[in-house]
Every structure is written in C-alpha cells, then in structure tokens.
Amino acid sequence: MNRGEFLKRYINTIRGGFLVIVQKLKRKLGEINPSLETKIMQLSIDDVEVLGEALFDFSTVEDLINWLNTL
Numbered sequence: 485m486n487r488g489e490f491l492k493r494y495i496n497t498i499r500g501g502f503l504v505i506v507q508k509l510k511r512k513l514g515e516i517n518p519s520l521e522t523k524i525m526q527l528s529i530d531d532v533e534v535l536g537e538a539l540f541d542f543s544t545v546e547d548l549i550n551w552l553n554t555l
Contacts, residue, residue: 513545
C-alpha cells in the first residue's frame with residue numbers, strides 16, 4: 485500500500501469514528517442541530533474519544549452543548 489492509499493484509509497477510519505459518535509448522540513438525544521454536528525466533526529481525535537465516554541452522561545442536547553463549551 486502506498487502512502488496515498490494509507491492516508492485515504494486513515495482519514496476514512498477517523499471520519500467513520502466521528503460519524504458513529506454523532507449517530508450515538510442522535511439516538512440518545514434526538515435530532516441534533518447541524519451546527520452542533522459541524523462542531524463535533526471539527527473536534528480533535530482525543531476530544532472525540534472523551535465525547536464517546538461523556539455521551540453516556542448526557543440527558544439533553546443542552547448537556548452536549550455545555551460539554552462542548554468546556555473545550
């Protein structure tokens with residue numbers, strides 16, 4: 485596999501992880517504002533990992549917003 489193929493797979497894997505987190509948030513909280521989705525997609529990989537754990541503590545979209553505002 486050349487460098488270009490590796491980078492493409494790596495980026496697709498990361499994007500997939502972000503999408504799974506957004507999907508889980510939607511399932512738990514209901515519809516999420518597109519601007520919040522954009523904000524989530526712009527998080528660092530480390531922050532997405534933390535969000536993946538924190539989402540279990542969220543009850544409302546407001547909880548998600550408050551969490552994002554702490555970053």
